[in-house]
Amino acid sequence: MTSIGFIGIGLMGxxxxxNLIEKGHALTILANRSRERVDDLIARGATEAKTPRELAAATEIVLTCVPTSEDVEGIVYGDDGMLAGAREGFIHIDTSTANPVSTLKIAADYHARGLRFADAPLARTPKEAQEGRLNVMVGANPELFDEILPILKCFAENVFRVGELGAGHKIKLINNFMAMSHASVVAEAVATARATGVDPKALYDLVSAGGANSAMFQMIMPYVLEGDASRLQFAIANARKDLSYFIAMANAAKTVGLVGPAVLQTLTLAYGLGHGHKLVPYLTDVLTRLDGRTRG
Structure with missing residues (x-):
């Protein structure tokens, strides 16, 4: 089987x-802040590298799943970066939600060395990651896509080739803009319901039966009604980062954007109040408290 490296052993990673180990691949991993998850993978048969360079030198394909483009660049460049250790034919698959400008820069630097790069960001949640049922949107030429598809299918239910290099990260930012816009609308609707004396359960029943219903509404309302945020395990800080990347991309394309800045303002407000580490459903409480009320 293919020798694979993995960097970013977080909730998704x-x-x-x-799943890669369970499908029979030899896996080398790089430790991060969660030692417990790393130790679990080692117990399942993974080996551990000390640097990205060492990991790249020991593998044919490396997947990264980290928070920001700055993190990806930190893994690729420098004396201990993957670019310094990778061999000809090496493939880097970045599953992070990243800035397409950075994606294209990294890919060009790889290409100059005879190395390959694909952007393959993810949709769905850590629950589906554990179940091997993620959605993946890939930016790559058809030949590279066909080569990496069996690897991606180890942890994905649906894999979409959405275009050439960079298209995966672009469409993921558009997807996350839509998702976080829905989340912000739901949070404001819940805060307004609380402020006007509308029972959130009555709001849930009505919206669930009509055209205003959405998957995002169904993921947020269990927190509103029961305090259960587990259906949307996505931190406010990450949502804010993704919206900032989306707006930068939209500005570069000279689009007319009115909703994106408003959504970013909501997320930035929550982040500035110290809630960046909390999950997106908590936005309902942030807006409620800014109204001078409690969740009740």
Whole structure:
């Protein structure tokens, strides 16, 4: 089987890496802040590298799943970066939600060395990562896509080739803009319901039966009604980062954007109040408290 490296053993990465091991691949991982997840993978048969350079030198394909483009660049460049250790034919698959400008820069630097790069960001949640049921949107030429598809299918239910290099990260930012716009609308609707004396359960029943219903509404309302945020395990800080990347991309394309800045303002407000580490459903409480009320 293909020798694979994995960097970013977080909530999503752990499930992805576990599925790669279970499908029979030799996996080398790089430790991060969650030692517990790393130790679990080592117990399942993974080996551990000390630097990105060492990991790249030991593998044919490396997947990264990290928070920001700055993190990806930190893994690729420098004396201990993957670019310094990778061999000819090496493939880097970045599953992070990243800035397409950075994506294209990294890809050009790889190409100059005879190395390959594909952007393959993810949709769905850590639950589906554990189950091997993620959605993946890939930016790559058809030949590279066909080569990496069996690897991606180890942890994905649906894999979409959405275009050439960079298209995956672009469409993911558009997807996340839509998702976080829905989330912000739901949060404001819940805060307004609380402020006007509307029972959130009555709001849930009505919206669930009509055209205003959405998957995002169904993921947020269990937190509103029961305090259960587990259906949307996505931190406010990450949502804010993704919206900032989306707006930068939209500005570069000279689009007319009115909703994106408003959504970013909502997320930035929550982040500035110290809630960046909390999950997106908590936006309902942030807006409620800014109205001078409690969730009740």
């Amino acid at each position: 752990h499930g992805m890496a576990r």
